[in-house]
Amino acid sequence: MKEIKDIIAAYDAACRLQQQTALATVVHVEGSSYRRPGARMLVNETGALTGAISGGCLEGDALKKALLAIHQNKKKIVVYDTTDEDDAKLGIQLGCNGIVSILFEPLVIFDTNENAPIALLRKAVAGRNPSQLICGNALKGSKHFGTTSLAALPSIIQDQLTDSLTKATATEKSDHVIITWQGEEHRFFMQALQPSIQLIIVGAGNDAIPLAQMADLLGWDVVIADGRKTHASPQRFPIANALFIGTPDEVAAQLKPDMRTAVVLMTHNYNYDVAMLATLKSFALPYIGLLGPADKRNRLLHDLEMQGVTFTSQQRTAIYGPTGLDLGAETATEIALSVTAEIMAVMHQTTPNYLREKALPIHAAAI
Template identity: 45%
Template sequence: MKEITQIIREYEKSKVKGLKTALATVVKVDGSAYRRPGARMLVTEDGTLTGAISGGCLEGDALRKAQSVIFQQKSMVVTYDTTDEDDQKFGVGLGCNGIIQVLIEPIAYEDSLNPIELLKIAVQDRSMAVLITVFSLLNPRAPQIGTKILYKESKSFGEENFPLSSLLNVIRDEIYQSFENQINKVKDSDDYFIFYECIKAPVHLILVGAGNDTIPLTKMASLLGWQLTLADGRKNQATTERFPSANRIVVSPADELVEKLDFDSDTVVVLMTHNFEYEAIVLKYLVKKDVPYIGILGPKKKSEKLFERLINEGIAFNRSHIYGPLGLDIGAEGPEEIALSALAEIKAVLSNKDPQFLKDKKGPIHEG
């Protein structure tokens, strides 16, 4: 999501400057690669790059091809095959072992539903969207159908009267149910593929606590592109001067706080006030919300006392969603390392992953 917002920002700047642009999108990967389908890079005619389609290996070659696309105003698919041990013949030296297909499309500012305008619609609120991109590998240098349709909240945006459009709806509905990208080869259609991309809202982190030790966590969350709501009962602590990356700051008594907050399926909460009574009251109302992750800073004894308070008050709660003490066991010391530990745990929980060393993982790093 952060990459998309950065691309949109640069697109708007380029539009004002009158610079022509092209969008490079990874649409298919076979084998291993640094980035997965959906990775993007905006290229301007003066050579400015925003986003990335690899770890830095493909960008130089993709820049040259994107500038050709800008000049000819004709889209293409570029294939990078690194399964050959002699991948230096590409001049990129990937060190991977996969085949990466990159669609490069010229961006027409006069088209109000060009690929980036569709991305703008996709991220304008926190509801999920499905973006449809059609490409051919049989004729990769021929003009591509490209990024044409966005589905969002039962509405469609873009051009629906193009070849293969009648095949989209069934799989689109599957994406909404699975929340996973799909790439499907279209039968009997000259080797066309359809990339169904699920664009979800960024993680919404509600951080309850405005002490000095929460500042590193807010900075790291911002670096990840997460949306941040900062909440506390102390108005002299919860300020934009102290927390400039916060999207929203809520100052409230504990018993009124939860009702002032917004929740959805991608919202997580971390309690870091160092005030047991404040957190006990907040937690009482918080457990009534469907929150996939609630993290509590402090020793296990503190969390057990909070649970005991809930039980004594007859409040039912799902303990499996509460992580107290919060964080992965990485030997964290100090606010910065604790923030790293907490954010890593949140990411693992939301991705439904069991944290482990990647060297011990069986099979490829990326699944699917």
């Protein structure tokens, strides 16, 4: 979601300067590629780029294609075939050994159409519910639907896409569907989007600052909670989406966690942590991180049991204490990296490992 948020911000800045932009979207990949379908990049008429569609090898040529799309005011699809090992002849030094299809769409300055690409991107990041983005292009010919909504498509196409969209929502996996319309084949890429990870940091000490900063860098929504007004302040946490000050019960009453929410307890106040952990039992959370050694975790859970607060075995699997991956972290910044890495792994349901030891492709099969 961070990439989409950055693209929206760059588009708004360009509009204020009356500068033309185009949106480049990876809509299909065969074989190996640095980025997967759904990767986006905004191109400004000045040559400024926001987001990425590759590891840097495509951007130079994509800039030229995007500027041409702006000049012609026309959507266009460009296919980069990098399966030829002698890719130097393309002039872009790819070396990814895959076929990448990029759709270029010129954007209207201050576009108010609710079905315009930028409006649909805004809608996708606005809430905390799963959403979908549809991007359609002709396999042959020049009639490209581009980034659009289901409602804006012809009814015959809507009928054929509805089931696939429902499936994408249920499985949280993107999909491609090829539909024949008016004698031409069109490929529709339906991207399943999950809301940004929400990180609730309970504890506003100095070691919470790099954790909040790293989460913000990743595009996560950051919430800071503490019982001390002097610590949980906008001056100390300017990037926080929300600041909650009060007792654990008062803080818990203001929280709005969901299945994309992680909570990390790092108050360095044992009694506050105990009370806060007790309130978290009523929420369905995929991740609760406890700063400190395993002995502290055991003591917390034991003391809560003595108070009649017992976590089920399933709830205990969501408690990560000590929080973080074993990266040899020592400093607060290194610990922040360790914690955010573990949260990412949990949210993506992956097992951390060295990529060089992975027998299968890094990404799932290309779509």
